[in-house]
Amino acid sequence: MPEPRNVVITGASAGTGRAAARAFGARGDNVVLLARGRAGLDGAVVDVEKAGGRALAVPTDVADYEQVAAAADRAEQEFGPIDVWVNVAFTSVFAPFDQITPEEFRRVTEVSYLGFVHGTMAALARMKPRDAGTIVQVGSALGARSIPLQSAYCGAKHAINGFTESVRTELMHDHSRIDITVVQMPALNTPQFSWVRSRLPRHPQPVPPIYQPEIAGNAVVFAAEHPRRKQYWVGASTAATIAGQKLIPALLDRYLARTGFDSQQTDERVADDRPDNLMHPLDAEPGTDHGAHGVFDQRSHGISPQQWVSQHARPLSVAAGAGAALTATAVLRRLAA
Numbered sequence: 003m004p005e006p007r008n009v010v011i012t013g014a015s016a017g018t019g020r021a022a023a024r025a026f027g028a029r030g031d032n033v034v035l036l037a038r039g040r041a042g043l044d045g046a047v048v049d050v051e052k053a054g055g056r057a058l059a060v061p062t063d064v065a066d067y068e069q070v071a072a073a074a075d076r077a078e079q080e081f082g083p084i085d086v087w088v089n090v091a092f093t094s095v096f097a098p099f100d101q102i103t104p105e106e107f108r109r110v111t112e113v114s115y116l117g118f119v120h121g122t123m124a125a126l127a128r129m130k131p132r133d134a135g136t137i138v139q140v141g142s143a144l145g146a147r148s149i150p151l152q153s154a155y156c157g158a159k160h161a162i163n164g165f166t167e168s169v170r171t172e173l174m175h176d177h178s179r180i181d182i183t184v185v186q187m188p189a190l191n192t193p194q195f196s197w198v199r200s201r202l203p204r205h206p207q208p209v210p211p212i213y214q215p216e217i218a219g220n221a222v223v224f225a226a227e228h229p230r231r232k233q234y235w236v237g238a239s240t241a242a243t244i245a246g247q248k249l250i251p252a253l254l255d256r257y258l259a260r261t262g263f264d265s266q267q268t269d270e271r272v273a274d275d276r277p278d279n280l281m282h283p284l285d286a287e288p289g290t291d292h293g294a295h296g297v298f299d300q301r302s303h304g305i306s307p308q309q310w311v312s313q314h315a316r317p318l319s320v321a322a323g324a325g326a327a328l329t330a331t332a333v334l335r336r337l338a339a
Contacts, residue, residue, distance in 0.1 A: 003030045006055075008081040009226070010034045010074065012064050012121050013091030015042025015285055017192030018140055020049065020294040021219030022088060027055030029223060034077040034084075036062040036070070037091065039285030042292060056081070064091045064117030065109070067124075074124040083132060086226045087125035089118040090140045093280050094155040094194065096266070097201035106199065107154045109280055114158035119165060122182075126169075129180050136229045137182040138222055139166050143240040145186065147247040147254060149209070150262040151202065170232070181229035185221050186244065188213050188237030191302040193292040199278035204267035211239050212302045215294045 009026045013019035015037035026033050027050035035046045035057060043059035050057035058080050060073040077084055092114035095106050122137055129135030144152065145159030163184065170182050189208030192215050200206050213236070221236045235241045246254055277284055285292055 003054075007031045007085040007226075008034070008077065008083060009086040009088065010036065010077050010084055010121075010125070011088045011090060012036045012062070012070075012117060013089075014046050015039045015283075016292045017090075017194060017294055017296075018187065018190060018215050018218040018222070019088070019090035020046050021215035022090065022140075022222040023057070023219075024049045024053050024294070025216070025219040025223045026086075026226075027051065027053030027057065030054050031086075032056045032081040033058075034073070034081065035059045036064065036073050037283070038063050039279075039283035039290070041288055041290045042283070042285035045291035045293060063113075064089075064120055065112035067120040070117075070120040070124045071127075074128060078128065084125060084128055084135060086136045086138065087121060087129075088138045088140065088222055088226070089121040090222075091117045091121075092155065092158070092194075093198070094152060095199045095201075095280065096151050096206045097199075098151060099153040101201050102154060106280065110154035111158055114155060115161045115165075118162050122165075122169060126180070130178070133179050135180050136226050137180070138225050138229070139182070139184045140218070140222060141184045141186045141233075143186055143188055143235075143237075143243040146244045147251075149258050149266070151266055183225050183229045183231060183233065185218075185225045185234045185236060186240050187218050187221075188240045190215050190218055191296045191298040192294065193296045195296055195298075197277070197279045197284045197292070199280040200272065200276070201274075202267050203271065205270040205272050206266060207268050207298065209262075209265045210301065211237070212298050213237055214299075214302045217303075219294070 009031045011019050011023050014023045014035035023033050023035055023046050033050045033055050035043050037043055040061060047057040047059050060076050062069045062073045064070055094110055095102050118139055125137050139162055141162055142159045144156045145163050148156035166182060166184055173180055189212045191212050195206045198206060218236060221234060225234050
């Protein structure tokens with residue numbers, strides 16, 4: 003087994019954060035789990051320890067910097083200096099922009115963007131005196147190409163990219179040995195689509211192709227071990243989306259305006275008053291642990307050849323991304339015509 007590291011993960015109670023926690027645990031790491039939901043955190047502790055690591059759960063709302071800083075102190079008191087900090091936590095509202103209230107937009111921004119800022123601040127405050135450590139930002143293809151019905155989330159993901167680039171150049175200026183990298187994710191089968199606040203008439207869904215969260219979790223661990231690259235792209239759809247945005251942004255506008263509403267909803271009707279986790283966690287009480295997976299297991303891919311290529315053969319990764327972009331271009335031209 004490799005030498006255990008001390009890892010902090012925000013949003014660790016479900017979805018990508020939960021899958022990453024389990025993957026770090028399998029590596030034998032000490033994993034500090036930050037999230038709001040107590041039941042989800044307790045389940046994550048069990049996952050990490052079953053995988054072979056040690057775990058500490060610290061209930062934390064990442065929108066509050068003081069809570070994040072206190073959690074970082076607790077992590078170092080329990081396990082020692084933080085080696086890896088992973089920012090994952092987010093929330094969202096599925097609705098047309100003019101149906102989102104200022105309070106809701108603010109809350110999404112405070113969690114999904116400022117939560118990353120707070121985590122990065124807390125990590126750097128403890129890593130810089132040692133001039134060592136790695137920060138992994140869990141991004142999204144939607145941070146390069148926005149889609150309808152997710153204006154708050156897409157805005158946050160774009161902001162994370164810009165913020166991280168600025169911090170990276172400052173660290174480079176200082177000749178720092180601290181690394182910071184972004185892992186751009188595809189559509190994932192996580193519980194968010196069952197607990198996100200939504201004003202859509204039908205159940206929200208990720209835009210296919212959909213990948214299982216273990217692919218994302220393993221990608222986060224790989225990025226933490228090989229952080230020198232500025233970005234990692236996970237999934238062929240991510241490569242196609244990012245490359246397509248560089249090549250055919252106007253065509254993507256037309257395509258998404260036509261398809262983006264229906265493609266983010268299933269055929270299942272949902273109640274207007276269904277519970278959501280925007281302001282309060284839905285995994286706080288015993289028996290409410292949602293785990294890493296959402297409700298789309300039957301439609302989700304458990305492997306990603308593109309991920310292997312991007313991690314093991316960079317020239318092939320570029321070729322694969324270019325090929326995906328050309329394929330996307332051909333398909334979109336037919337659909338948008």
